[in-house]
Amino acid sequence: MTILSRRSLGFPQPPLPLLTSSLDKIVWLWHSNNLILERTNTDHYLGVTSIAFHPFNSIIASSSLDSFVHVFNVDFNTILATLEAPPSEVWKLCFNPTIILGFSPFFI
DSSP: OEEEOTGGGTOOSOOOOEEEEOTTSOEEEEOTTTOOEEEEEOOOSSOEEEEEEOTTSSEEEEEETTSEEEEEETTTTEEEEEEEOOSSOOOOOOOOTTOOOOOOGGGO
């Protein structure tokens, strides 16, 4: 199981959802103040192995045993990109904090 919050990473933004994932194929988005489930993302069809926040945007990435990496907007729960990994699975994700993503303002 992976548990990740922006606050735990030391980012100065206001509280955002707490993210959890596991082999249940789901990324769970929780309200970080009261731990109430806000929504889920079920775009993977095998267990989720890693999740990562972009440090300056409401964007996360999730990798799975299905060999796909999904990049999606936390606020709208929409997929921004899907990347297919080589046959070996992706086990760990990380955004480069020196790169500011240039997505449309609608997604930031």
